[in-house]
Amino acid sequence: MSLKIEDPAVLRAAMVAALRDEGLITSDRVAAAMNTVPRQAFAPGEPLARVYETHTTLAPKIGADGRQTSVVSASHIQAIQLEQAAIEPGMNVLEVGSGGYNAALLTELVGPGGSVTTVDIDADIVARARSGLRTAGYDRVNVVLADAEYGAPAFAPFDRIIATVGAFDIPPAWLDQLTAPGRIVVPLRFAAITRLIAFDRTLDSPVLTASNYRLGSFVAMQGAGAASEQMVAISPDIALRLDPQSTATFHVSALRRALHGTAIERWSGTPFDMPDELELFLLSSGVDVPMLHAAQRAVDQGVVNRTVRLGTPAIIRGGSLAYRIKRENGEMVSGYETGVVAHGPDAELVADELLGLIREWAGHHYRRGAARISYHPGTADASNVTGWHATKRHGSLAVSWS
Ligand SMILES: C[S@@+](CC[C@H](N)C(=O)[O-])C[C@H]1O[C@@H](n2cnc3c(N)ncnc32)[C@H](O)[C@@H]1O
Incomplete structure (x- = not known):
């Protein structure tokens, strides 16, 4: 018999405990904020148990193209970003992308001496955020309907800017409205992936330096800062995804022939572990390494390994390509070994190139935060x-x- 818990305070405490166990909440201040704000006020109609799950997004809004344009973010992502932001009492904080819940958490963190402004481009979301904030008692948050590409100049300067939308760049207005020192926490899209990055600005340099980065994803930014990644179709089920700015070109028909021809597998002798770190290493290993994506059908037909379903970096040379795979191997510390699969006339060469990169990462950068x-x-x-x-x-x- 399962126990039905109806008390939000109990569910909230369980959520916080789970986020601590996952190592995502690391400070008592973030724990206290998440233990205080009634998350259910920002997702009316959602079942209470679901509201307090740690990996569940709530209240989605779907755009004309069928994609989500807004959600109340999953609490594990919010915990990561709040820890990255290191908010102190009395700070002035800008949140890009509203929902209400995160702005309420920020209000708890800045305390009575600080202030929070949240900006959303969508009037429905602004209305919902305002209503949730009012219900939960956080109506001192400034909720602004605007394109956050231009920040919120009326409430600047900000000690922290927290973007809760996938951004393709850091708009100049955010830098103009950020204090020095100051910190921007942003889900930045580059090389066709997203990393949640905490960038610091110091007093003496215009360069932003990341103090921390984590895996995570967000709905894409709309408005003046919107951008679309390039998709190069290899077949109806397989495509390469590239940065909007990329100028790379590919031999599509040769790659299609290669993928439908025989493949070779080679093994690296190194553990499969921290795939997000290896992914970043491979993507930043050279010019224009694309992400290879495939529909489930291509996996079911045996054309590509299932790792491609979620996207994986591909080394492409002419009509040949290689990507990483894994297999169980009890001799590895992680229990798995990284390998490569390669297709095409130069399969051995591309396999060797990728194996070399995998071994370089495993030999020199095999830890979190090495980038x-x-x-x-x-x-x-x-x-x-x-x-x-x-x-x-x-x-x-x-x-x-x-
Ligand atoms: C993931 S949701 C925000 C979640 C929210 N922070 C919360 O408390 O859970 C992303 C939001 O960004 C908004 N957005 C997208 N592009 C924007 C832009 N250019 N300016 C302001 N808001 C934008 C969307 O309308 C959407 O509501």
């Missing part, structure tokens, strides 16, 4: 950025490895 990520405002600076970098509309993102 050094920085953002260099102003495209004029791009030529000074050493190592791998992605050119954005308003600056450059650089990734190097320690």
Whole structure:
């Protein structure tokens, strides 16, 4: 017999305990905020037990193309971002993308001496956020209907800017409205992936340096900052996904032939572990490494390994390509071993190239947080950025490895 718990306070405490167990809440202040705000006020109609699940988004709004344009974010993502933001009492905070719940958590964190502004581009979401904030007793939050590409100048400067929407770049207005020192927490899209990044600005440099990055995903930014990644179809079920700014070109018909031809498998002798870190290493290993994606049908037909279903970096040379796979191997610390599958006339070569990168990562960077990520405002600076970098509309993102 399952016990039906109807008390939000009990569910809230269980949510916080689960987020602590996962290592996502690490501070007592974030725990206290999440233990206080009634999350159910921001998702009316959702079952109470669901409201307090840790990996569940709530109250989705679906756009004309069938994709989600808004959700109340899952609490595990909110915990990550709040810890990244390191909010202190008395701060002035801007939230990009509203829902109400996160703005209420921010209000708890800044305390009575601080203030919170949240901006959303969608009038329905602004209305819902206002109503939830009123119900829950947080109506001192400034809720603004606007395109947050331009920040919220009337309430600036901000000690912290927390974007809760997938951004393709860091708009100049956010930098103009950020204090120095200051911190921007942003789900940044680059190389066709998202990382939740905490960028610090110091007093003496315009360059933003990441103090922390984590895996996570968000609905995409709309308005002036919207951008679409490039999709290069290899077949109806398989595609390459690339940054909007990428100028890479591919031999599509040769790659299609290669994928439907024979494949080779090779094994690296290194553990399969922290796939998000390896993914970032591979994507930042050279110019224009695309993400390979496939529909379930291509997996079911045996054309690609199931790892491709969620997207995986692919090394492509002419009509040949390689991507990483895994297998159980009890001799590895993680219980799994990383390998590669390769197709095409130069399958051995691309397999070797990818195996070399996997071994380099496993040998030198096999830990969390080994990437050094920085953002260099102003495209004029791009030529000074050493190592791998992605050119954005308003600056450059650089990734190097320690
Ligand atoms: C994941 S939701 C925000 C979740 C919210 N912070 C919460 O408390 O759970 C992302 C929001 O960003 C909004 N958005 C998208 N593009 C925007 C833009 N350019 N300016 C402001 N808001 C935007 C969407 O309308 C959507 O409501």
